[in-house]
Amino acid sequence: MDVRPERIIHTFRRILSKDRALSGWTCVTVGAMGAMAETTPDESSSMTDTNIHEDGSPERLQIDTIRTLSMDAVQAANSGHPGTPMALAPVAWTIWTKHLRYDPAKPDWPNRDRFVLSVGHASMLLYSVLHLAGVVEVDADGKETGKPAISIDDIKAFRQLDSKTPGHPEYRMTTGVETTTGPLGQGCGNSVGMAIAERSLAARFGQDLFDYDIYVLCGDGDMMEGISAEAASLAGHLKLSNLCWLYDSNHISIEGSTDLAFDEDVGKRFEAYGWQVIHVDDANDTDAIDAAIVKFKACNDKPTFIVVHSVIGYGSPRAGSEKAHGEPLGEENIRLTKQAYGWPEDQSFLVPDGVMAGFHDAVSARGKPLREAWEAKFADLRAKDASLAEAFDGMRQGKLPAGWEADLPSFDADPKGLATRDSSGKVINAIAAKLPMLIGGAADLSPSTKTDVKGDKAGSFEADNYAGRNMHFGVREHAMGSVANGMALSYLRSYTATFLVFLDYMRPPVRLAAIMELPVVFVFTHDSIGVGEDGPTHQPIEHLATLRAVPGLDTIRPGDANEVVEAWRVALTHTHEPTALILSRQAMPTLDRTKYSSAKGLEQGAYILSDCDGEPDVILIGTGSELSLVVAAGEKLAEEGTKVRIVSMPSWYLFEKQDRAYRDSVFPRAVRARVAVEQAGELGWDRYVGLDGATVMMSTFGASAPIAKLQEKFGFTVDNVCAVAKRVMENSK
Amino acid sequence: MDVRPERIIHTFRRILSKDRALSGWTCVTVGAMGAMAETTPDESSSMTDTNIHEDGSPERLQIDTIRTLSMDAVQAANSGHPGTPMALAPVAWTIWTKHLRYDPAKPDWPNRDRFVLSVGHASMLLYSVLHLAGVVEVDADGKETGKPAISIDDIKAFRQLDSKTPGHPEYRMTTGVETTTGPLGQGCGNSVGMAIAERSLAARFGQDLFDYDIYVLCGDGDMMEGISAEAASLAGHLKLSNLCWLYDSNHISIEGSTDLAFDEDVGKRFEAYGWQVIHVDDANDTDAIDAAIVKFKACNDKPTFIVVHSVIGYGSPRAGSEKAHGEPLGEENIRLTKQAYGWPEDQSFLVPDGVMAGFHDAVSARGKPLREAWEAKFADLRAKDASLAEAFDGMRQGKLPAGWEADLPSFDADPKGLATRDSSGKVINAIAAKLPMLIGGAADLSPSTKTDVKGDKAGSFEADNYAGRNMHFGVREHAMGSVANGMALSYLRSYTATFLVFLDYMRPPVRLAAIMELPVVFVFTHDSIGVGEDGPTHQPIEHLATLRAVPGLDTIRPGDANEVVEAWRVALTHTHEPTALILSRQAMPTLDRTKYSSAKGLEQGAYILSDCDGEPDVILIGTGSELSLVVAAGEKLAEEGTKVRIVSMPSWYLFEKQDRAYRDSVFPRAVRARVAVEQAGELGWDRYVGLDGATVMMSTFGASAPIAKLQEKFGFTVDNVCAVAKRVMENSK
Structure with missing residues (x-):
């Protein structure tokens, strides 16, 4: 089959100019906002004219490649979210090819612009873009593996076990994924942290080294979640002008139209937060998106919020419907959609000749020189202030500076x-x-x-x-x-x-x-x-x-x-x-560590704070504020002749990492008289006290009273701990 | 000591007219917004004139009683939040005495207006109001106990063990507390549910029976929390015109000025949500608050948001400072504050003669006839449609209609x-x-x-x-x-x-x-x-x-x-x-219940689904989707000659409510070979499998893949469950 660009462009032109009134996917030609019934042919035509580049350009080819890869991957997985990648492909395209300062050959360049897909369910949009941009894979140490971040085979393995293309983007699993997204609003919150970090890095290392921007694609779900409201208010307060959220307003949520639950004026809300707010009437109008981003970059005293009106599942028979959101389109709908795009109907995972090169070159032509210039600047820094450069090296590697522990205090009894x-x-x-x-x-x-x-x-x-x-x-x-x-x-x-x-x-x-x-x-x-x-x-x-x-x-x-x-x-x-x-x-x-074991024992999660001679009659376990209570109870029991072991257990997590021998040395399997004391619910403590031990803990909610009254009411007293210990010893005899 | 109102009014007049320039509490005379340094004497004077009723009225006496009770209670408890009750006393006063449709003698009248203190830390404001209104105590069955909801002794026992005046208002603990508040934003969210419920009740039982309003006092903390943003957006969408939030904008948060973290335009944000927004420049201007509430009541197509500018700790030397928020003012500051109010300086918990009667009568004069008229209307309903009236009776009592279970389905194997x-x-x-x-x-x-x-x-x-x-x-x-x-x-x-x-x-x-x-x-x-x-x-x-x-x-x-x-x-x-x-x-x-025990066993939390003859070699425990896996594994083991008991354990909560005999009958202490299977983390299961049992569960996060692949990867297969069971049986021999 002939998949040269010219043929696709030709088909595509034909569809748009002549056949766009064909039924079944008519809405491909309507504007972003319009339901079909509300759009007259003339309006639809005029909106189309602004939407579509007349030349059937490489732009449109690249955009439709993103769309069709997304559709095809979801269909092959028989699971996933095709509609949003189809709607937002022009937005991602505009950001990546026209603005993002990103070198596909060095995706971990520290001053790269960040692209955050807060609409994580639209993961195929990100995977498609990473593929087309030719982003290379780097490992955890920043070394190139020689593989692409996302190959076409990775896309074909979308949502399969151990693939690099899981259902939602997973940080550390896929090069180019800046953060794990999926739970709505989290990408928005993360992006504010990234923007804060950039400002902090710039303040410390210089604005010539750090001046990156953060682009975020978010949707109605993000906007309904309270976390994004909190994050947006904070970002406005902090005047984070390096932050740009592009809000996909498609008027569709899973239950149907957003009219069911969400009709606030989101743009006005962001103005109230102190953001610059820009509207783009049609997600397919890449010039308008471009112009909005130019305004973002020109603004230096507030974050920018771009409301992009889009049609979910653009081009498909399900366009504008909640049915385009979270399930495969189906073979027939895919065929009709590809027809609408002027795309070969019988080809899956098609990347036409030149599309990758075009996309990659657009990104790289901007990003590579910037990255190289940055490295030269960083070399200058190293020459001028080696320790500062090394400080950043350490931060990149997640290492703490040598000697960081030197000033850690020690507390006297x-x-x-x-x-x-x-x-x-x-x-x-x-x-x-x-x-x-x-x-x-x-x-x-x-x-x-x-x-x-x-x-x-x-x-x-x-x-x-x-x-x-x-x-x-x-x-x-x-x-x-x-x-x-x-x-x-x-x-x-x-x-x-x-x-x-x-x-x-x-x-x-x-x-x-x-x-x-x-x-x-x-x-x-x-x-x-x-x-x-x-x-x-x-x-x-x-x-x-x-x-x-x-x-x-x-x-x-x-x-x-x-x-x-x-x-x-x-x-x-x-x-x-x-x-x-x-x-x-x-x-x-503050315990007397000349009398008790060193607090260094915390590294093992649990450790013997004090012990008796021979096998203990009882093991008392305490954490936090109850450790000293357990010590006092243990001393009282010891005075009465009981052989007591006191275990401090600040971290279950660290303890479970120890080998069996260590764990058994702290809690010998033969010693079943064990009492754990913690001012908290007891769930999980059975693992350490066993079926024969006991806990002194909370089984209800608390109460309002001075602390001493509460400790008495709920049994956090030396007498009660001793009584429970005696009962346990009695029962386990 | 002479505590007649006239004397207090006299002192109060003197302070305000002559001595208000005295240092130490000068800010008592400044407007709500002004820091002292920014206020010229003339401005302060003119603002005072609008703030204060010239006649040293019963209004002011009642308001200052709320303030001083709050200060005194916090001081006596040596713990609590005086500043917000002092600031919002005029707001609460205006709502209760001028608008709230509430009968203190029948605080559980269903059509009462609801007063929600979302700023739960200001609990003394609510307790003071309930005291002054003479709200009577009713028990869980709606019976009067003959006691006040809040006596002066209850106020003196603020924050003490088993008092009716805990640190934050607790529903069911104190008559008149409509909901438990404290965690910020929750009262706001609750209030939207109350407003929805009123609309629903009106739709079912008639608008002549249900037309109550919900008043909410909320603060900067509420407004910063995402939950209130979510709730407000929903309320605007639903056009809940029975809902009125009064937002205490005092520009102070715990860390200091809200300028540190919060400078958005909250009013504009609420306009974006579709609310009516009204500003009151001074919390002491009860006429302005009154006018705003009148506007709320006149609006029938959207909820109302009243921004009330206030001074935290009004009247005290700490006014306008974060130090007025969360700690007692101290004896000397209380003395100076009372001096500023024209209040007897050496009296604590003072309720001047006539204050309770005045407050109570104002509330009751409006509420009692309305409540009586409502009961007449409800009697009419009972006469006309007894079953509808009884339906509401049941709802009040928390009872389900007779025969509600009749149509519960049963599912075939x-x-x-x-x-x-x-x-x-x-x-x-x-x-x-x-x-x-x-x-x-x-x-x-x-x-x-x-x-x-x-x-x-x-x-x-x-x-x-x-x-x-x-x-x-x-x-x-x-x-x-x-x-x-x-x-x-x-x-x-x-x-x-x-x-x-x-x-x-x-x-x-x-x-x-x-x-x-x-x-x-x-x-x-x-x-x-x-x-x-x-x-x-x-x-x-x-x-x-x-x-x-x-x-x-x-x-x-x-x-x-x-x-x-x-x-x-x-x-x-x-x-x-x-x-x-x-x-x-x-x-x-769907299990064949002719072969297995009845699903009715769920009522006990855990039950023996199928059993062997004699003492089991192993107990297999399953829940949810793993129950059928456990059944399949059990059948396989039984075929191989193992004596297997299968326990279905849908609810730990219900199981723990059973007596020891039942629990031991399900899990005999002698049988220690136990395996629990659940596609979840294992925390807590040791209680049932003990030190000698095992679990087939998740110890890591999951992965993106088709379910069959995941079940295999994580061991949720018949073979694996059988293998684990065999190992456990082997070890426990």
């Missing part, structure tokens, strides 16, 4: 002690100077979470001070988590902070950090009923269990100030795991 | 079977006619969650059809959950639906439903890696564990169509527990 949020604050401030890439903040709770870096040099990250390192996320936990992920995707070591109970407001980004293997540190303070008077709504019960349930997330609840030091050490040493750092509101004793 | 989302859809449609109060919908996923009630009579709940019962929540999971809670607080049996993985977007309302003991049904479909090609971001792993960890939440994962019937039966029979109903995307066999 202190029966009164201090809250772990306070010792954490001291640790942050001790290491901040050596770790300038450590940037984070709280969701309007920093006076309580103690996460601010103090001192004049730190300052707040604000529109007038992008060198600041204390983020003020506002009361926006969900965006905070997603923004932190975006920062971690951009060479920074980001951290967040809020109360543990508000974890519930930000679970999706915590999960995505684990999926993406980003070493974000999520600080959660006020970690138990120790919150006291604020009562049940503010007292976490189930939250520790819900964190421990997340694969790949290291949840650490340190039991005194020196365990806090080790917790931060572990968290920052992680390269592929996020950490949830669980800290108390209330003070707890 | 079917090896191919159907997905539990499909059988759930059939159940919903079978019972919908008998349960008109069952109203719910999905977050733009109803074609996939199968939760729509079909048929012409059902219809969509939309602005032009408030009789509809299918909610279109849009892609707004968080608001959906919170709206459903608001509906459940308003006599409806609400349900929600989305994919299980998106539980993460709506955890706070799920938790609050459990705290409030609301019998909402949260439907979650696509419950495992059975999601297939959509990949890890869409495959729940940890979510079952994170639900099971919530106290008071019944998580049910039925294993075939007949268990789905029983699951819905249990869920709807619950009166004080929310249910998470976990359903599959993929088909599973």
Whole structure:
């Protein structure tokens, strides 16, 4: 079959000029907004004229290649989302070929513009573009593998096991995927973090080295999710003029027309957030998209929001219908659609001659010289300030600077002690100077979470001070988590902070950090009923269990100030795991480490804090604020002649990584009298206490009262722990 | 001490007219917006003149009583939030004394206007108002207890154990508290559900019976949270003109000025959502607040948003500062503040003579006749249509209509079977006619969650059809959950639906439903890696564990169509527990219940589906889509001569409610060879399999591939289950 461009152009011209009134896919010729019934032939014709380049240009060939690859891949997988790639192909085309500063030969060039597909279900749009751009694959070390990021075979393996083309784009799995998207709104949140990171990098390393932009494709679903609202408000506040969201307004959601649930004026809302708002009436009008992006680039005091009106499933019989969204079009519809495009109807996965070269060259011609110039500038930096250049090398490689641990504090024994949020604050401030890439903040709770870096040099990250390192996320936990992920995707070591109970407001980004293997540190303070008077709504019960349930997330609840030091050490040493750092509101004793084992034991997740001679009668296990309670109970039992082992167990995650021999040495299988104490729900603790042990934990929500009253009410007293231990010993005799 | 109103008014006049320039609390005289330094004496004077009623009126006395009670209670508790009650006292006063249709003698009158304190940390504002209004206490059955809802002693016990005045308002704990608030944005979301419920009740029972309004006090924190954005967008879409949010714009958040993180144009944003927006320049200007509420009541095609500019901690030396937010003012500041108010400085918890009577009478004079007229109208309804009146009686009492179960289906054995989302859809449609109060919908996923009630009579709940019962929540999971809670607080049996993985977007309302003991049904479909090609971001792993960890939440994962019937039966029979109903995307066999035990066993949470003679060699436990896998594995093992017990375990919650004897009968302590199979993370299963058992579960995130490939990859095959069972039997010999 003849698949030369000329033939396709010819067919395509014929279809558009003569046969466009044919039924079955008439809507291919209507404007983006119009339902068929509302469009007169004349209107449709005139809109078409502005939509379509008269010359059947390489542009249109490239765009329709994206469309047909997407349709074909979804059809072959018998699963996926064809409609949005078909609608947004001209938008992606315009960004990539006309604006994106990106070198397909060096997709990890640090100053590349970022392209974020927040509409992750439209993954075939991204895969098609990565294929046409000829992006090369690089491995985790930044080495070229000699393969394309996405080959045509990869596209044919769309949504198959172990392919590089999973249903939604997965960071680390596919070169060129800047972030894992799929859960709606997350790409939007990530993009704000990327934009923040660019400003931060520019402030530290120079605007001549960092001036990249972030382009985001988002849709109605993103716009309905609260996280994007939070993120947009923050971006407007921070005047992130390097950020451009292109909103695919297609008036279709899964249940049908957006009229069912969503008819707000989104553009006006973004104006209220302080964004520049531009409307493009037709997604096929690449000139208008181009002009909008030019306006974005010219604006230097606010982010830009481009409302692009599109037709989902453009060109197909299902165009403009929810049926074009989440299922294959079907063979016959694909045939009709290809006919509408002037495309060979019987060819699948067709990339006409010249299409790849044309697309790639357009991207590369702009990106390659820019990347080369950047490398020269970076070489200049290295010549002038080797340590600064090396600092960035380390950030790229995810390595911490040599000697970063030198100023980590050590805390003396202190029966009164201090809250772990306070010792954490001291640790942050001790290491901040050596770790300038450590940037984070709280969701309007920093006076309580103690996460601010103090001192004049730190300052707040604000529109007038992008060198600041204390983020003020506002009361926006969900965006905070997603923004932190975006920062971690951009060479920074980001951290967040809020109360543990508000974890519930930000679970999706915590999960995505684990999926993406980003070493974000999520600080959660006020970690138990120790919150006291604020009562049940503010007292976490189930939250520790819900964190421990997340694969790949290291949840650490340190039991005194020196365990806090080790917790931060572990968290920052992680390269592929996020950490949830669980800290108390209330003070707890700093244990005397001349009497007890070193807090270094935290690295193993659980360790014997103190032991008896011979086999223990009972093992008492504590974490966090209950560690000192367990110590006191253990001492009382020991005074009475019981052989007690005390185990501190700050991290199940780290403990489960130890070998069987170590785990059995801490919890010998023969010793079944075990009691774990934690001011939290008990789900999961059976793994360590077994069928014959017991827990002193919460089985209900908490209550509003001073902490001492609560500890008494819920049994967190030395007497109760001792009583439970005795009962367990009795039963296991 | 003389505490007659005249004396206070006198002192108050003196302070305001003569001494207001005294330093220390000068800001008592500045306008709501002004920082002291920016206000000239003349300006401050002129603003004061509009703020303050010249006559030192009962109004001002009542307002300052609210303020001083709040200050005193926080001080006595040495914990709490004084600043917002002090700022918003005039707003609450205006709503309650001039507009709220509320009878303090019948606080559970169904057609009362609702007053929702979304700024739950300002709980003392609500408690003070309930005290001054003389609201009587009613018990769970609606019976008067003879006590006030809030006595002065209750106020003195603010934030103490077992008091009626916990740190944040708790539904069911205190009469007059319409919903539990504290986690920001939730009151906003609830209020939209209340407004929806009013429209639904009016459509069914008549607008002469239901025409109540919902007033909500919310703050900057609410406005920053994404949930309120979602809820506001939905409310605008639904044109809920019975809804009025009063937004306390005080420019202060915990970290300091809102300039740090929040400078969007909130009013403009609400215009974009389709709300009427009104500005009140000064929270002390009760005439302006009154006029704004009049406009709200006159508007019949959109919700109303009133931006009230206020000064946090009004009247105190900390006025306008974040220090007035979350800690007691301190004795000296309280003295100065009372001085500023013209209040006896040495009196705590002072309610001057006449203040309670004045406040109560203002509320009661409007509310009592309205309530009495309503009861007459309801008596008319009972006379005309007894069954309709009784239907509402039942809804008030949380009872289902007699015979509601009559049409519950039964499913014949079917090896191919159907997905539990499909059988759930059939159940919903079978019972919908008998349960008109069952109203719910999905977050733009109803074609996939199968939760729509079909048929012409059902219809969509939309602005032009408030009789509809299918909610279109849009892609707004968080608001959906919170709206459903608001509906459940308003006599409806609400349900929600989305994919299980998106539980993460709506955890706070799920938790609050459990705290409030609301019998909402949260439907979650696509419950495992059975999601297939959509990949890890869409495959729940940890979510079952994170639900099971919530106290008071019944998580049910039925294993075939007949268990789905029983699951819905249990869920709807619950009166004080929310249910998470976990359903599959993929088909599973309908078990032959002539061969296996009845699905009625679901009521016990876990039951023996099939058994062997004598003591089992192994117990196989399955839930949901893995139940049939366990059955197949069990049959294979039995053929090989193994004595196998199969346990279906759809609900841990229900199982843990059974007595020890029943639990031991299902899982005899002597039988330690146990294998549980579930396509989810294993956290918590050790409780049932013990230290000697094993699980076939997920220890990582999933992958994008067709389901059969995933089941093979992750070991969900008959062969693997049998192999694990054999290993466990071997080890436990």
